[in-house]
Amino acid sequence: MALAKNRRRERTVDFWPGFVDALSTLLMAIMFLLTVFVLAQFLLSREITGRDEVLNRLNSQIAELTNLLALEKSGNQDLEDQLANLQSSLAAVESDRSRLQQLLNDGAGSSAAANAKVGELTSELNNQQQISQRAASQIELLNQQIAALRAQIAAVEQALQASEAKDATSQAQISDLGRRLNVALAARVQELNRYRSDFFGRLREILSDRENIRIVGDRFVFQSEVLFPVGGSELDDAGHGEMDKLAMALLELAKEIPAEINWVLRVDGHTDNSPLSGAGRYRDNWELSSARATSVVKYLISKGVPANRLVAAGFGEFQPIAPGDTPEAKSQNRRIELKLTER
The missing domain is CATH 3.30.1330.60 (OmpA-like domain)
Known part of the structure; x- marks a missing residue:
């Protein structure tokens, strides 16, 4: 009887330490994986939040630049219309000057009146040329400003596309991390259940048959x-x-x-x-x-x-x-x- 009891004790003495070590290791691994997952979620959410704020600022800047470009285009169109009118007036003045010059050549008797008219027309022509030059300078400046605005809009759009691509990559990383964590947790739980089943079977042998x-x-x-x-x-x-x-x-x-x-x-x-x-x-x-x-x-x-x-x-x-x-x-x-x- 004593020999049978000793054999039963020898059969069961080494089962529990292995189970406890395995259980402790599994719990620590699960806690570590959960900590990594929570930390990754927190960091990625902060990064995504910052990206959303940057996107909002960029969208606001695009809207402002678009409005400014519309205003500049409207002013440019007005200046181009004014220049066309000035060029039309200049052509008319040139025509009058040619006609007066022809009259001067044809009639010497009316030279004094013709000269006065020519002087008046020449002065008006000079004024129109100055106005035309100023308008051309303004148009050139507006064209430069429009080009700069277009470059800024292109840079903003490029930054927006890069931010969206990075955001999509972050979302894919989060999804992949969650999938891998779920797979690891499922494997750990399955292994834990197997150890628990072995433990219960052995403890039942200790208690009674x-x-x-x-x-x-x-x-x-x-x-x-x-x-x-x-x-x-x-x-x-x-x-x-x-x-x-x-x-x-x-x-x-x-x-x-x-x-x-x-x-x-x-x-x-x-x-x-x-x-x-x-x-x-x-x-x-x-x-x-x-x-x-x-x-x-x-x-x-x-x-x-x-x-x-x-x-x-x-x-x-x-x-x-x-x-x-x-x-x-x-x-x-x-x-x-x-x-x-x-x-």
């Missing part, structure tokens, strides 16, 4: 008949034996779990939907389920398990795992569930 102790999801389930008498909340002899094994396993695990992992063992009491008799100790199934969970917790504390690592809860008949009112379903619903989790 009986059919009425099983694993449901991430919980160990004890049928109430294994631990308590019918309608009672005090552990019987068989329940003491099972809880002794659980306490021993918890004490060994508590020595190996790193201090930074704030773990607890949650003990949940459940009953079937059969009402309790009024003459009993408990008024309803709520009180019975809570008392049974508390009884398990107190017994584990008496065996040395730290009280701050234990939680008791009662659920009555309101969390069944087997539907129906058959004896088999009610037997499955009368249970104590144990879940090792991080607080």
